[in-house]
Amino acid sequence: MTHPNFTILFVDNPVNSTVFYRDLFGTAPVEASETFALFILQSGLKFGLWSRHTAQPPVTVTGGGAEVVFQVPHKDDVDMWHRDWKAKGLSIPQEPTAMDFGYTFLATDPDGHRLRVYALND
Numbered sequence: 001m002t003h004p005n006f007t008i009l010f011v012d013n014p015v016n017s018t019v020f021y022r023d024l025f026g027t028a029p030v031e032a033s034e035t036f037a038l039f040i041l042q043s044g045l046k047f048g049l050w051s052r053h054t055a056q057p058p059v060t061v062t063g064g065g066a067e068v069v070f071q072v073p074h075k076d077d078v079d080m081w082h083r084d085w086k087a088k089g090l091s092i093p094q095e096p097t098a099m100d101f102g103y104t105f106l107a108t109d110p111d112g113h114r115l116r117v118y119a120l121n122d
Contacts, residue, residue, distance in 0.1 A: 063112030
C-alpha cells in the first residue's frame with residue numbers, strides 16, 4: 001500500500017508563508033514561486049504551500065481544519081518549542097497543557113493552520 005508523503009496547505013500569500021515556514025523549519029524550500037513553495041523535510045515529507053487563489057479546483061476552506069503535528073521526545077522540549085515560537089510571535093491558542101495523550105501546546109500560522117507540538121505520556 002502507498003502511504004501519503006506530501007502535505008499541501010492552501011495559503012493566502014505563498015511568499016509570506018514561505019518565509020514563515022522557512023524560519024519555522026530552519027530550512028529553505030527546494031522550489032518557490034509567487035503561487036507555490038515546496039519544502040522537503042528531514043523525515044522525507046514533502047510540504048507544499050499553494051496559493052488558495054490559484055489552486056484548481058477552487059479552494060473553499062482554509063486554515064484550522066487540520067493540524068500539522070510535531071512530536072518531540074520530552075515534556076521539556078514542548079516547553080522549549082513553546083517559548084521559541086512565542087518569542088517569534090506565533091499566535092498560541094493553547095498554552096502547554098497535559099492531555100490524555102501527552103503534554104502539548106497549539107500555535108497557528110498566519111493563515112490559521114493549526115501547529116501542534118507534543119510529547120507522548122510515558
